[in-house]
Amino acid sequence: MASDEKIEETLRFTPAFDQKGLVPVVAQDAETGQVLMLAYMNEQALRQTVRTGRATYYSRSRKGLWTKGEQSGHTQHVKEILVDCDQDCLLLKVSAEGGQCHAGYKSCFYRRLDSDGSRLARIMERVFDPNRVYGKP
Numbered sequence: 001m002a003s004d005e006k007i008e009e010t011l012r013f014t015p016a017f018d019q020k021g022l023v024p025v026v027a028q029d030a031e032t033g034q035v036l037m038l039a040y041m042n043e044q045a046l047r048q049t050v051r052t053g054r055a056t057y058y059s060r061s062r063k064g065l066w067t068k069g070e071q072s073g074h075t076q077h078v079k080e081i082l083v084d085c086d087q088d089c090l091l092l093k094v095s096a097e098g099g100q101c102h103a104g105y106k107s108c109f110y111r112r113l114d115s116d117g118s119r120l121a122r123i124m125e126r127v128f129d130p131n132r133v134y135g136k137p
Contacts, residue, residue, distance in 0.1 A: 007085070007086060008085045013083065015043075015088070016086060016088040022058060022060070023041055023042075024038060024040055025089070026090070026092070027094050028091060029094065030093040030094055031095070034107055036076075036100040036106070037100055037101065037107065037108040040060060042058040045057055048067075049078060049081075054068070054076065055075075055077075069097065072098065072099075072134065073098060074096070074099055074100060076092065076100070077095040077097075078093070078094055079093045079095055099126070099128045103126075103130055104126035104127065104133075105124055106124060107124070110122060110123060
């Protein structure tokens with residue numbers, strides 16, 4: 001990027017990976033607009049997502065790549081990738097197959113904070129049994 005070119009104005013894609021080499025990614029249902037999940041990508045996951053059209057993320061706990069749905073079958077087919085003004089966050093608009101949360105819900109955002117900020121309320125029902133899908137007892 002030219003020294004006088006602002007990050008907010010450039011059309012060059014220069015994602016701002018953090019000190020661990022990651023960028024946060026929000027996955028959103030392309031049809032409904034529902035936010036499905038927040039995950040992270042490293043440069044390799046981003047390249048693979050662009051190349052294949054299937055959402056691939058970096059697992060911080062497993063320290064490796066994972067393609068959404070590789071175990072559950074609940075895939076994300078990328079329709080569009082948007083980047084925020086500072087290029088430090090991505091938004092994937094996806095066509096989602098099945099539940100997207102490892103806890104069995106359509107979205108990872110299945111609870112809402114009550115008005116006094118003290119409790120959570122479940123706002124959706126499970127769409128699959130995670131024990132059956134992931135083989136956990």
